Amino acid sequence: MTERRVPHTEILTRLGLAAAELIAGATADDRVLALLAGPDGAALAEALGDLPSPAVAALLVRLEARAPEKAVRKAIRRALYRLAQRGVPRPEPAAEPARPRPAVVELEGLVSSIDGRGDRIVWLMRPLASGTLLVAAQVNEPAGLRDLQVVEVGRKQLRATRQRIESDGLRLVEASWRVVDALLVEAQERAGTPEPGHDYHRARPRLTTEPPAPPAEPISVHAPPPGSTEEAAALAADSVRLTEEPEFRGWGPDSEAAAPYVDEVDAIRQSPIVLTPLQQQERLREVLARAAAALFPPATLARRLAGTAYVLAETGRAAAARLALAVAAVVRDAPERAHEVPFVAALVGAGVEGIFGSTEAAPERQGALVLTPEEVLRARRSSRPGHTRG
Numbered sequence: 001m002t003e004r005r006v007p008h009t010e011i012l013t014r015l016g017l018a019a020a021e022l023i024a025g026a027t028a029d030d031r032v033l034a035l036l037a038g039p040d041g042a043a044l045a046e047a048l049g050d051l052p053s054p055a056v057a058a059l060l061v062r063l064e065a066r067a068p069e070k071a072v073r074k075a076i077r078r079a080l081y082r083l084a085q086r087g088v089p090r091p092e093p094a095a096e097p098a099r100p101r102p103a104v105v106e107l108e109g110l111v112s113s114i115d116g117r118g119d120r121i122v123w124l125m126r127p128l129a130s131g132t133l134l135v136a137a138q139v140n141e142p143a144g145l146r147d148l149q150v151v152e153v154g155r156k157q158l159r160a161t162r163q164r165i166e167s168d169g170l171r172l173v174e175a176s177w178r179v180v181d182a183l184l185v186e187a188q189e190r191a192g193t194p195e196p197g198h199d200y201h202r203a204r205p206r207l208t209t210e211p212p213a214p215p216a217e218p219i220s221v222h223a224p225p226p227g228s229t230e231e232a233a234a235l236a237a238d239s240v241r242l243t244e245e246p247e248f249r250g251w252g253p254d255s256e257a258a259a260p261y262v263d264e265v266d267a268i269r270q271s272p273i274v275l276t277p278l279q280q281q282e283r284l285r286e287v288l289a290r291a292a293a294a295l296f297p298p299a300t301l302a303r304r305l306a307g308t309a310y311v312l313a314e315t316g317r318a319a320a321a322r323l324a325l326a327v328a329a330v331v332r333d334a335p336e337r338a339h340e341v342p343f344v345a346a347l348v349g350a351g352v353e354g355i356f357g358s359t360e361a362a363p364e365r366q367g368a369l370v371l372t373p374e375e376v377l378r379a380r381r382s383s384r385p386g387h388t389r390g
Contacts, residue, residue, distance in 0.1 A: 008047035015044060022048065025055030029062060037068050042075040049079025052086045061091050107207055109180035110162075110172040111218065113311040114141060114304045116250035121170065122180050125158070126207050132158050135203055137184055141303050144190025148198040150206070169246065173314040175218040181208065186215035217306040220313035223321035226329055235326030239343035242327070245320050247308050252350035253295040261291040261352045269354065288355055289339040291348045298335035301344070302328040 012019055015035050021027045035044055045067075048056050057080060064076045080090050110123040118141045126133040131154045138147040153161070162172055181204070188200040219225070226232035242248050264287045268280060275283070305328035313321035323343075331338040338344050349355050 008050040011040065011043050011047040015040060017044075019051060022056055022059070023051055023053040025053075025059070027059075029059065032059060033063050033066055036063060036072050036076075041067070041069060041072040045072055045075035045079050048076075049082040052083060052088050054088055054091070057083050057088045058091050061093055107177035107181075109175045109177035111175045111180060111183075111307070111311065112165075112170050112172050113247040113308040115247075116252065118142065118300070118304060119146065120307060121165065121172065122183060123172065124177055124180055124184070124207055128152060131155060133206060134158060135184070135200070135207065137187070137200070139183060139187040141307065142190065142300050144192075145184070145187040145194070145198065145200060146191075148194075148200055148203070150197075150203045171311060171315055173311050175310065175314075178210075178213050179216065179218045182213040182215045183217075185212040217303065218310045220310050220318075220321065223309060223313035223318045223325065225325045226322070229329075229333065232326040232329040232333075235323055236330045236341050236343070239323050239327045239341055240346050242320060242323050242343050243346050245312065245317070247311065251347055253291075253348065253352075255351060257295055258291070258348075258351035261287055261295075261348075261355070265352055265354050284355055285339075287352070288345060288348055291352055291355070292339035292344050293335070295351065296338070296344060296347060298331040298338045301338070302332040305331075 009019065012022075017027065017032075017035070032044075035041065045060070048060060060076050060080050060083075064073055064080075067073045067076060084090055108123075108125040110121075110125075112121040114120045120139055120141075122137050122139055124135040131152055134149070134151050134153050136149045136151075137145060140146050165172060184200045185204070188194065194200075226235060265284065268275075268283050268287070305324045309321040309324035309328070312318075312324060327341055327343050330341055331344065339348065345356075
């Protein structure tokens with residue numbers, strides 16, 4: 001004698017399910033799954049096979065693999081078979097969601113300011129199970145890659161190396177690794193054929209397989225670039241204050257490169273032709289313009305200023321960073337007027353002594369809050385040990 005199967009309406013009512021909602025696909029999967037895991041799970045699966053609806057067939061397919069009991073899974077397969085006999089085909093299972101990719105190891109980047117020769121240090125670091133893969137480079141603006149070291153180091157050694165560098169007065173600040181990577185790719189291309197062991201293109205796959213970003217200097221959120229030409233010009237007018245920052249104290253020109261302009265200044269001052277003060281100043285301005293263009297090429301100077309501005313901003317000197325960015329914008333957009341920027345004029349004057357004329361301040365300038373390049377240079381010279389007034 002065969003066992004009488006309980007009508008589906010009775011089972012659904014006992015379990016609090018509405019046939020109409022199941023047929024319309026309006027019942028949550030988790031609710032049905034919880035009931036399938038209960039004592040009436042197999043009976044519920046059999047009852048669902050009496051509801052000839054594509055939504056019910058899809059529900060059974062979704063829950064088949066999730067059902068905890070083997071008997072329930074067999075009952076679901078029987079229900080699907082009966083539905084197919086009644087014209088409701090078994091739907092294809094939904095495609096499995098893509099498995100999440102392993103977490104990408106985030107690299108770290110560090111940069112230093114740019115010195116008077118155009119050199120800076122850049123680091124890229126990739127965490128390893130036993131330490132860190134360090135790519136340490138010396139990059140020159142504009143010459144490119146000067147030195148490259150690729151080593152695996154312990155974290156303790158890495159910290160000690162960084163502390164030693166910073167104890168020498170060279171700050172390393174965090175920067176986007178993608179920006180640092182792009183700077184290294186650009187530096188390698190500028191340097192041309194690399195020496196053995198100094199090829200960043202060969203070392204790069206150990207860090208990343210992503211395509212490099214376009215090269216650009218990092219930008220700090222603490223010091224956004226000037227928003228207009230007028231704002232840049234207004235800030236640059238007070239840019240001589242940048243000479244007070246330690247990062248710029250070695251930016252004066254090489255004495256050998258400045259020598260021809262020193263000779264020109266001496267010739268103007270010692271000329272047997274009597275020149276009016278106005279004529280003499282005009283000739284000195286012409287020397288200043290040519291010296292600025294030759295000793296501090298505008299494009300190179302702008303890039304060096306932008307790179308150093310980032311370090312200034314990231315070390316709590318946002319005002320100085322904005323001045324540096326303003327000068328960078330002015331000399332980049334109007335290179336023919338770079339020598340008129342007080343900071344640029346002060347740099348030239350540091351190597352071409354006497355280019356600003358008189359070494360004594362005019363009475364009306366005594367106590368001025370905004371110093372001219374001449375006054376800055378005079379203050380520096382008077383503070384040197386052994387200085388005496390003439």
